[in-house]
Amino acid sequence: MIKAEEEEFVSEEGEEWVKEWAREERVKEWAREERVKEWAREERAEEWAREERVKEWAREERAREERVKEWAREEQVKEWAREGEKQSKEEQVKEWAREDEMRATVIDHVIVHGMTMTEAGQRVQPNLSRFSVATIIRAFREHNRVERLPFAGGRPSRFTPAQEVLIVDMVRENNMIRLREIQERIIGDNVNFQNIDNVSLTTIDRVLKCQRVRMKQAYRVPFERNSDRIKHLRHQYVQRIFELESMARPQEFIFVDEAGFNLNKRRRRGRNIIGWRAIVDVPGQRGGNITLCAAMSSRGLLHRHAELGAYNTERLLTFLGELRDVLHNNDLFLMRSCGPTQPDDVMPPNDFSVNIQHTVSIYNLQKSHPEHCFGLLLYCIYCV
Structure with a gap:
């Protein structure tokens, strides 16, 4: 009896295991089917993307062909205009030559053969009046001129x-x-x-x-950023960095920079439904500008300090003093003998750099702390 019950329990347990295994297999099958469907969707999406790219390339190619055809049509029109202008000029020259020949014939009839002005005009051209003949004869007698005067209308150019x-x-x-x-x-x-x-x-x-000069949007560029002198200073700066990095003695570079910002700044552009303005709430008064000065090296951020307003010499000296204490406390201040004079290794990277080595305040600060080599700090800091 007990053995039968055990066999029944085992058979039930086996059935449960088989059902569990079947469920797991179905789940795996569903997962495989989902992956296959996902791959198919991705393939269709990639195929659609490829087709769209091909269509876009075709549209661009058609647009280029249309532009080429348009340019060809414009060139053809310009060529026709030039040919027409050339033909019109040739026709005008021929017309002037015929008029000069007619004037010479009229003068010959009146002056040489003694015809009257009416007879001479009718002999040359039936509709040429005696008044026109009188004008031609008067120009010949007063100015000894047979040909007609060229056109001289309009105002000449003001500038050469x-x-x-x-x-x-x-x-x-x-x-x-x-x-x-x-x-x-x-x-x-x-x-x-x-x-x-x-x-x-x-x-x-x-x-x-x-002269093809048009009004454009002004693009702001620092006035000396691309000058030859600044480029030369940049080259010297890069070469000096390479020299320092190639030395056997390890170097620690500390970069100091300051930036100003305002907490009340808002985005200038936004989105909204067509016909409605994009509105953003702003305070009634604009807050003061905040200037943040920070020092960073390969170890990470060493020191930072924010001030309300712009940085001046006094605030910069205070920041450098705090940075010196931070370096001393973190054992980053390598001791090296140096005098109060300016180190030869300090070189500003560009014209905007603060040449802090020449300030009397830093010399006084260095003299007041002879136990710390502040010159080495100047040696390591490059104000970018």
């Missing part, structure tokens, strides 16, 4: 090509120059613009447009 180049050079030298300033410089220059006593702003604007 060389003067227009000088105006463009003014703009290239100073992109923020105004038309009124250009006007003042033109009137005041008696060497290059000696024939110009007065010129309007419209004329200057028209000259600039003819």
